[in-house]
Amino acid sequence: MIIVMRPGATPQQVEHVRQMVRDAGLKDHPIVGTDLTVVAVIGDDRKKDKGAFEQAPGVDRVMPVLAPYKMAALETRKRKTLVRVGEGDLCVFGGQEVPVVAGPCSVEGEQAIIDVAHAIKHAGAAALRGGAFKPRTNPYSFQGYGEDGLKMLAAARAETGLPIITEVLTPTDVDLVASYADCLQIGTRNSQNFKLLEACGRQPKPVLLKRGMSMTIDEFLQAAEYILSEGNPNVILCERGIRTFEDHTRNTLSLSTIPELHYRTHLPVVSDPSHGTGHARLVADMSRASIAAGADGLLLEVHQDPEHAMTDGAQSITPEALAKLMPTLVRVAEAVDRRCGSATASRARAAMTNS
Numbered sequence: 001m002i003i004v005m006r007p008g009a010t011p012q013q014v015e016h017v018r019q020m021v022r023d024a025g026l027k028d029h030p031i032v033g034t035d036l037t038v039v040a041v042i043g044d045d046r047k048k049d050k051g052a053f054e055q056a057p058g059v060d061r062v063m064p065v066l067a068p069y070k071m072a073a074l075e076t077r078k079r080k081t082l083v084r085v086g087e088g089d090l091c092v093f094g095g096q097e098v099p100v101v102a103g104p105c106s107v108e109g110e111q112a113i114i115d116v117a118h119a120i121k122h123a124g125a126a127a128l129r130g131g132a133f134k135p136r137t138n139p140y141s142f143q144g145y146g147e148d149g150l151k152m153l154a155a156a157r158a159e160t161g162l163p164i165i166t167e168v169l170t171p172t173d174v175d176l177v178a179s180y181a182d183c184l185q186i187g188t189r190n191s192q193n194f195k196l197l198e199a200c201g202r203q204p205k206p207v208l209l210k211r212g213m214s215m216t217i218d219e220f221l222q223a224a225e226y227i228l229s230e231g232n233p234n235v236i237l238c239e240r241g242i243r244t245f246e247d248h249t250r251n252t253l254s255l256s257t258i259p260e261l262h263y264r265t266h267l268p269v270v271s272d273p274s275h276g277t278g279h280a281r282l283v284a285d286m287s288r289a290s291i292a293a294g295a296d297g298l299l300l301e302v303h304q305d306p307e308h309a310m311t312d313g314a315q316s317i318t319p320e321a322l323a324k325l326m327p328t329l330v331r332v333a334e335a336v337d338r339r340c341g342s343a344t345a346s347r348a349r350a351a352m353t354n355s
């Protein structure tokens with residue numbers, strides 16, 4: 001349920017309504033806009049007495065939100081949410097710019113991650129990805145370097161200034177990963193690990209939530225709701241492909257999900273054509289298609305020697321391929337009234353003013 005306050009409602013009236021909500025055993029979530037304040041009411045529908053709220057001073061109207069994901073729903077907040085990763089404006093999701101996040105599937109060593117970070121930055125990427133804790137199907141496969149891997153990522157950030165996005169696998173690791181990362185990734189296999197979602201919701205770093213490989217859009221948004229309802233508004237949704245009968249790709253990258261999510265939610269939506277296809281040769285076309293479909297960002301696996309990558313080499317492109325891809329992304333972005341790769345231009349400007 002959403003309580004829309006009248007234009008000019010006083011702070012006391014808003015506070016009174018919030019108190020009524022809390023007295024009813026529900027959670028209040030005020031959203032203060034330039035013209036209007038609305039109070040989103042979260043909790044058991046049976047406790048919601050619409051009539052009582054309509055009577056309160058300063059209330060304009062009370063509207064039920066039909067979606068089971070109240071805070072993620074577009075009705076709750078008509079404008080898109082901007083999610084900033086790292087300091088400054090170089091990597092912001094949900095605005096005009098379409099940031100490209102690139103890097104290896106796994107962090108494989110300090111020099112390797114520093115080298116690839118320099119290369120992707122040069123190509124125009126806005127952030128560095130890399131897994132330190134890896135969710136592996138087989139327990140005998142490489143599981144990632146853990147905290148050492150996080151330290152290597154931090155070293156690459158110190159060298160390049162690129163913010164880092166890395167996966168967290170368990171609720172007990174959330175504080176550790178958040179102490180290094182600029183953005184926490186929740187992987188497809190953990191997308192309905194509700195305790196992990198809640199733990200990520202209780203810390204302040206932005207969260208990139210991947211779609212579960214067999215998740216409906218409704219379930220995806222309810223997973224996001226777990227994070228939002230714990231108090232963290234900075235959620236980025238990531239379409240990374242789903243399991244279908246089709247086997248020419250590792251997953252089926254469901255591009256129509258992107259505009260559908262924009263229709264339902266204010267949260268930014270990024271696309272991962274690497275996991276979405278499983279084949280490096282498909283990544284460039286599906287990256288362009290993702291931006292054309294309205295993606296607010298891309299997550300790309302990039303490795304300097306894909307043939308010898310410890311994980312996901314088959315779907316990793318080289319930094320040279322990324323450098324060739326970027327100018328085409330810039331043009332596709334322009335065609336759909338977006339921008340891509342501006343981080344490179346603003347870095348170049350900053351370098352000129354600093355020198």
Ligand code: PEP
Nearest residue numbers: 105187188189210240275
């Ligand atoms: C990854 O980004 O390397 C990863 C493990 O992704 P997903 O959870 O989508 O499989």
Ligand code: MN
Nearest residue numbers: 105301311312
């Ligand atoms: Mn991977």
